[in-house]
Amino acid sequence: MPFMHGKGxxxxxxxxxxxxxxxxxxxxxxxEVELLKTHSRSPYVHRITLYxxxxxxxxxxxxxxxxxxxxxxxxxxxxxxAVAGGWHFNELNPEADxxxxxxxxxxxxxxxxxxxxxxxxxxxxxxxxxxxxxxxWEMIHRFGRHQPGGSYGTIxxxxxxxxxxxxxxxxxxxxxxxxxxxATQEHDQAVRARMIEEENFKWIPSVALNxxxxxxxxxxxxxxxxxxxxxxxxxxxxxxSPPNMEYDADVFDLNERVxxxxxxxxxxxxxxxxxxxxxxxxQGDFEAVDLDAAGPERWEHDGDVHLAAGLTxxxxxxxxIDHHIVRGFExxxxxxxxxxxxxxxxxxxxxxxxxxxxxxxxxxxxGAPAADHKGMPLIHFEKLTCTACHSGPMPQMQAGRxxxxxxxxxxxxxxxxxxxxxxxxAAPVFMPEGGIEGAPLAPHKILWPxxxxxxxxxxxxxxxxxxxxxxxxxxxxxxxxxxxxxxxLDEATIQLALEAMAGGAEEGAEPVYxxxxxxxxxxxxxxxxxxxxxxxxxxxxxxHDVRPGAQSLGARGCTDCHAPDTPFYFGTVIAEGPTTxxxxxxxxxxxFEQVDPTLTTLWGLSFKWRPLLKIVGFVLIGVLSALLLAYxxxxxxxxxxxxxxxxx
Amino acid sequence: xxxxxxxxLLLLLTLFIWGGIRFLGGRERQTQPRRPRVGLGQAFIYxxxxxxVLMLALTGLALSTLVGKPMSGYPLMxxxxxxxxxxxxxxxxxMVWGDRCRLTVTGPGTPIRFRPAMRIxxxxxxxxxxxxxxxxxxxMTPLPNMAWMLRLTEIHRVAGILILVPVVWHLxxxxxxxxx
Numbered sequence: 001m002p003f004m005h006g007k008g009x010x011x012x013x014x015x016x017x018x019x020x021x022x023x024x025x026x027x028x029x030x031x032e033v034e035l036l037k038t039h040s041r042s043p044y045v046h047r048i049t050l051y052x053x054x055x056x057x058x059x060x061x062x063x064x065x066x067x068x069x070x071x072x073x074x075x076x077x078x079x080x081x082a083v084a085g086g087w088h089f090n091e092l093n094p095e096a097d098x099x100x101x102x103x104x105x106x107x108x109x110x111x112x113x114x115x116x117x118x119x120x121x122x123x124x125x126x127x128x129x130x131x132x133x134x135x136x137w138e139m140i141h142r143f144g145r146h147q148p149g150g151s152y153g154t155i156x157x158x159x160x161x162x163x164x165x166x167x168x169x170x171x172x173x174x175x176x177x178x179x180x181x182x183a184t185q186e187h188d189q190a191v192r193a194r195m196i197e198e199e200n201f202k203w204i205p206s207v208a209l210n211x212x213x214x215x216x217x218x219x220x221x222x223x224x225x226x227x228x229x230x231x232x233x234x235x236x237x238x239x240x241s242p243p244n245m246e247y248d249a250d251v252f253d254l255n256e257r258v259x260x261x262x263x264x265x266x267x268x269x270x271x272x273x274x275x276x277x278x279x280x281x282x283q284g285d286f287e288a289v290d291l292d293a294a295g296p297e298r299w300e301h302d303g304d305v306h307l308a309a310g311l312t313x314x315x316x317x318x319x320x321i322d323h324h325i326v327r328g329f330e331x332x333x334x335x336x337x338x339x340x341x342x343x344x345x346x347x348x349x350x351x352x353x354x355x356x357x358x359x360x361x362x363x364x365x366x367g368a369p370a371a372d373h374k375g376m377p378l379i380h381f382e383k384l385t386c387t388a389c390h391s392g393p394m395p396q397m398q399a400g401r402x403x404x405x406x407x408x409x410x411x412x413x414x415x416x417x418x419x420x421x422x423x424x425x426a427a428p429v430f431m432p433e434g435g436i437e438g439a440p441l442a443p444h445k446i447l448w449p450x451x452x453x454x455x456x457x458x459x460x461x462x463x464x465x466x467x468x469x470x471x472x473x474x475x476x477x478x479x480x481x482x483x484x485x486x487x488x489l490d491e492a493t494i495q496l497a498l499e500a501m502a503g504g505a506e507e508g509a510e511p512v513y514x515x516x517x518x519x520x521x522x523x524x525x526x527x528x529x530x531x532x533x534x535x536x537x538x539x540x541x542x543x544h545d546v547r548p549g550a551q552s553l554g555a556r557g558c559t560d561c562h563a564p565d566t567p568f569y570f571g572t573v574i575a576e577g578p579t580t581x582x583x584x585x586x587x588x589x590x591x592f593e594q595v596d597p598t599l600t601t602l603w604g605l606s607f608k609w610r611p612l613l614k615i616v617g618f619v620l621i622g623v624l625s626a627l628l629l630a631y632x633x634x635x636x637x638x639x640x641x642x643x644x645x646x647x648x
Numbered sequence: 649x650x651x652x653x654x655x656x657l658l659l660l661l662t663l664f665i666w667g668g669i670r671f672l673g674g675r676e677r678q679t680q681p682r683r684p685r686v687g688l689g690q691a692f693i694y695x696x697x698x699x700x701v702l703m704l705a706l707t708g709l710a711l712s713t714l715v716g717k718p719m720s721g722y723p724l725m726x727x728x729x730x731x732x733x734x735x736x737x738x739x740x741x742x743m744v745w746g747d748r749c750r751l752t753v754t755g756p757g758t759p760i761r762f763r764p765a766m767r768i769x770x771x772x773x774x775x776x777x778x779x780x781x782x783x784x785x786x787x788m789t790p791l792p793n794m795a796w797m798l799r800l801t802e803i804h805r806v807a808g809i810l811i812l813v814p815v816v817w818h819l820x821x822x823x824x825x826x827x828x
Contacts, residue, residue, distance in 0.1 A: 375790030378797050382718045599721055606725070610788075613732065617785045620735045624778055627742045635751060 036077050046260035047253065048073065050211070053171075053202065059256050060212075060247040067206040067214070067245045070149075070177050079321060080175070086323020089150035089175055091120045092136075097333050098122045100434045101540045105143045106407045106423045106447060107132070109465035110486030111479045112472075113515065113578035115423035116451045116462060117538040124435060125449075125538035132464045137165025140173055140201070145193035146274045146406050150175040153201065168227050169218040169242070171202025178209050180270050183261040186210055189273040193412050200243050211251050211258065216243035265314040268307055273411045275313075277427075277445075277544070279393055280401040280419040304545040315366060316343050328543065329433075345386035345543075371549055380554075385433055385442040385541075389553040392428040392443045392542045395567035398574065398586070399426040402445060416484030423447055424576050430568060431592040433541055441593055446537040450515040450577035452501070453534070456508055460519065460534040471504055471511065472497040488580045489513075494520050495527040516584050517575040537575075562607040569593070569600050684748050684760040686825070693744070694822065697737035701815050703730040708808055731784055738777045745770065765821035772814030779807040 038044050050058040051073045052066035059065060071080045083089070090096035104117035104126045117126040118134065129139055136152040144153060153173025156165060173196075178187045191208040195201070199218040207214055221242060251258055279301075302308065306316070318341070319325040324334045330346065332339045342352035342360035350370050351363030363370055373380075393400055402425050405411050428443035452468035453460045469476050475497040480487055494513050501511035502522060513520040519532035553568060554560045561568040572586040590597050686694070707727040712719040719727060747759045749767040761767065783804040786792060792800055 372793035373797075374793050375788075376794070376797070377787065378794070378801060379718045379720050379724070381794075383720065596721065599725075603725065613728075614785070614788050617732065617735070617781070617788070620732075620739055621778070621781045621785050624735065624739050624742065624774070624781065627739070627746060628774055628778060631742075631746055631750065638750075 035079065043262065043264060046262045047257050048076075048260060049255075049257050051076070053174075057256070058247070060249040060252045065245055065247060067171075067203040068211065069202075070174050070205050074177050078177075082321055083177075083323045084150050084154075084175060086319065087325040087327070088148050088323065091151050092155055096121070097336060099327060099332060100329050101125070101538075102327070103404060103406055103445070103540050104447075104538060105129075105139070107134070107142065107465070108407075108422045108483070109481075110422055110483055110578065111481040112452060112465040112468045112476050113489040113513075114451045114465045114468070115447060115578060116449050117447055123538075123540075125536065127462055132462050133467070134464065135164050137167070141196060143406070144173055144196045144201075145409060145412065147173070147192075148176055148179040148274075149173050149204075166199060166218070166221075166223065169221045169225055170199040171218075173201040174205060176205040176208065178205065178260065178262070179273075180266045181262050181264070182209070182270065183263040183267070185269070186261065189270075190412055193409070198243075203243060203245060206245060206247075209260075210248070212245060212247035214243045214245055216241055218243055265312060268312045271313040271317075272405075274405045276405045276410045277542070278403045278408075278410060280403045280421075301545075305548045306546055309367075311366065316348065318343065329541070345390075376554070383440055385440045387443055387541065387543050387546075388430060388441050390549075391544060391546050394547070394551070395428055395430070395443075395553070395571055397565075397567050397571050399429050399446075399571060399589075401425060402427045404445075418484065421483055422486060422578055424578075426573050426576070427542055429537075429539065429573050429592050430589060431539060432594060435539055437594065442541045444539040444592075445542050446539040446573070448515065448517055448537045448575050448577045449535060450579070451513075452497070453512050453514060454505070454509040455512045455519070455521065456510075460512055460514060460532065462514075468497075468501075471501040473500040475500050486578065489515070489578055490580045491520075491527055491583065494579075495522070498522050498527070499525075515577040515579050517587065558610065559607055562604050564601060564604040566604070569595070569604065684762060686822075690741075690744055693737050693740050696733060697741060698815070698819060700730045700734035700737060701811065703727075704734060704808065705812060708805070709812075713805060713809070731780070734777060735781045738774060738781075741770075742774055763821065763825060766818060766825060769814035769818035769821065773811060773818060776807045776811040776814070780804055780811065783807065 050068040052058055053069040053072055054066070055072050056066070058068055074080060085093065085096070098121035101123040102121070104119040104123065107114060107116050107118050116132075117123075118129050118132070118139075119126040120128055129135075134142075136155050139152040140147070147153065150173075154175075156167040157172045176192075179189055179192075187209050189208065192204055195204045195207060195214075197219070200207075200214055201218075203214040206212060225242075227242065253259070307313075316328055317325050322335060326332065326334065326339065326341070326343045328344050330344045332344070338354065340354055340356045342348055342355040342357075342363070342365060344352075346352075347355065347360070347363075348365040349363055349368040351361045353361060355361045393402070401419060403410060403417070403421065404425065407423050407425060408417065408421055410417075425445050425447050427445040429446045430441050431444055432439040433442035451462045452465075452471070453462045455461075463471065475493060479493075498511050498513065498521065505511055510521060514532070514535045516529075517531065517535050517537065518529040519535055520527060520529045522528070549555065560566065564570065567589070569590060571589040573589060573592065574584050575587050576584040588597070590600060703726055707719065707723040707730070711717070711723045745762070748761050749770040750758075750761065751764075751767055751771070762770075783800045787797060787800050787804070
């Protein structure tokens with residue numbers, strides 16, 4: 001009963017809200033209303049009235065005021081329906097273009113030794129959450145900390161089956177516009193994680209923006225709690241109270257409006273909350289490294305060269321109001337159509353033939369220099385992406401480990417985040433871009449999947465970690481369930497767990513454990529392992545941090561790659577996972593690159609003699625030129641003599 | 649650019665041929681009754697040159713230009729290898745046959761010359777071989793930028809295609825060198 005504020009029903013508000021809901025319900029509101037626009041490069045000052053989800057204006061004086069709703073508040077002037085179809089929010093839309101594989105959600109469970117890529121986009125190698133029985137509710141609990149809202153957070157309110165959860169108590173996890181568009185750090189993105197633990201979803205935008213505090217926790221409400229009767233809690237001490245929003249009156253002006261410090265183009269720091277990558281472990285140069293050792297300090301990093309030059313993420317990763325954010329790879333589609341704005345590396349620096357704008361066809365966008373690449377054979381531009389030489393950690397003889405915001409919760413304060421924290425992600429791994437055969441080589445981050453599953457007729461179906469725990473009995477339950485102090489699985493434990501699982505297996509189903517690029521299963525009571533398509537790593541291209549030209553691969557010469565001992569070709573990638581180190585084999589980089597090892601070795605060896613070849617080539621060409629010049633001169637002399645004789 | 653370059657090269661070659669034919673006056677035929685002998689060593693070098701051109705055409709023209717894919721891998725290694733061999737052969741042949749292929753009329757004390765049908769394409773081969781070689785070697789230095797790399801590649805390609813004409817011509821003439 002949202003319109004009973006202790007003083008009786010506020011009929012005016014109720015009628016207004018009903019009218020608004022009617023208009024919204026009639027559909028097409030966002031498209032039909034002509035939106036207010038300034039058409040200026042100067043930002044519009046957002047001193048605005050806040051509205052709750054029912055469209056009721058919020059007053060700080062109102063003790064029973066609801067949390068502000070970004071869709072109701074921002075939706076007054078912006079087409080929030082269109083925004084909700086954007087890249088950050090359309091994962092559950094089957095019509096949305098998945099594009100090149102990107103970073104998935106990674107389900108991690110240290111106790112069962114699980115690290116598996118999840119995504120509702122159609123990215124090869126990832127599993128859909130529902131394949132493991134993971135509901136949107138669980139997705140929010142596991143990954144909502146780094147989601148700007150919408151998607152899994154609102155599906156239960158869009159008429160879709162959300163598969164359980166305590167949504168009536170938590171409310172939706174709406175798209176929080178300020179998560180990206182806040183001009184300052186006043187908006188605290190880290191609040192989200194804490195509030196999700198409390199199941200206070202609908203209060204997140206208000207609290208993150210520091211508009212006030214929320215008292216109470218939706219987690220404490222009983223499962224049979226009915227929000228419709230929330231107003232009665234004040235009269236019944238035995239009744240559970242829902243969380244209560246307490247606004248900070250100082251935030252509101254005399255007209256009960258709030259100043260939202262908003263930028264159209266978010267600062268890089270806003271993006272970095274979800275998109276930070278951190279090298280974990282030493283990032284030395286061309287050395288074999290101890291992967292478990294501590295990584296470099298933050299101050300030792302230079303960051304991305306574009307940011308150092310004064311650009312921000314959104315200078316390249318742009319979007320229109322539809323929020324189809326440019327991811328920046330070539331032949332990218334936006335909203336189902338080929339992108340015709342020059343925003344990939346090559347397009348910005350050298351121009352794009354397919355760009356609509358004539359100046360974009362010329363290149364040099366935002367002052368991007370067109371590097372000469374002197375002496376670089378053109379084949380490199382066919383066989384490699386720009387990122388292969390310019391992006392990510394400098395390759396070492398053994399691919400290093402990296403940690404990311406989405407996978408490791410970077411951005412949230414934590415004490416025990418060590419280099420060996422799960423999931424273990426390796427980078428850079430050079431392979432055809434996006435895993436497409438014949439595509440140019442690009443650096444990737446890769447995750448070796450590790451999970452328990454049932455194999456039926458050669459096809460592996462993953463188990464949810466909870467199912468694996470149940471199926472394995474006590475074998476896995478006794479293991480530590482800590483991200484900081486996880487214990488690697490050894491072969492004996494895997495065998496015991498598989499034996500326990502086999503006891504309760506259905507007809508035709510064989511329990512297996514996928515890890516280290518192999519499938520582990522029992523054969524005549526022995527643990528055996530073999531290669532399996534389900535065990536191949538999930539890989540996604542990396543593009544940042546971009547290193548300056550002087551620190552790119554090849555800056556020191558051809559032998560940065562073309563020698564018999566270079567990381568680019570002859571490095572290794574450890575097929576590691578939540579298992580003991582002895583179970584993880586070193587895979588040659590050449591296997592990932594899908595290139596001929598003999599040819600690459602020969603080519604590498606040939607560069608030993610290349611300086612000599614050049615010298616000999618120059619000498620021969622010099623001799624040839626000199627001889628030809630001599631004959632030419634002799635011929636000219638003869639011709640002149642001939643003309644002279646004729647003249648006489 | 650390809651067309652322009654091709655036209656310029658064809659014009660130069662036409663002038664070269666025209667000039668060559670003109671210098672070979674009728675008097676020469678009368679003053680040159682016999683043809684030079686080609687020793688085994690020279691024939692071997694010549695065979696190597698033909699083999700090089702064949703391999704370069706196969707790797708460069710057939711696998712790269714006609715298919716339209718950039719040359720890489722084994723074809724590229726073969727191309728580089730046989731390219732080097734071709735230049736060596738050209739230098740040796742120029743040293744050995746240069747005087748016998750001069751286009752000017754013979755006189756007392758001049759070596760015995762090949763037939764004009766061998767001499768004219770010989771100089772084409774040398775000129776185009778030089779262009780191919782120079783462009784290839786320059787591309788191996790850190791001098792040309794991307795735009796020049798593209799130009800040099802095009803020049804190299806055009807010269808490489810054009811050289812096939814005098815090579816075939818010369819081969820036929822060489823085969824028939826003892827016939828009158």
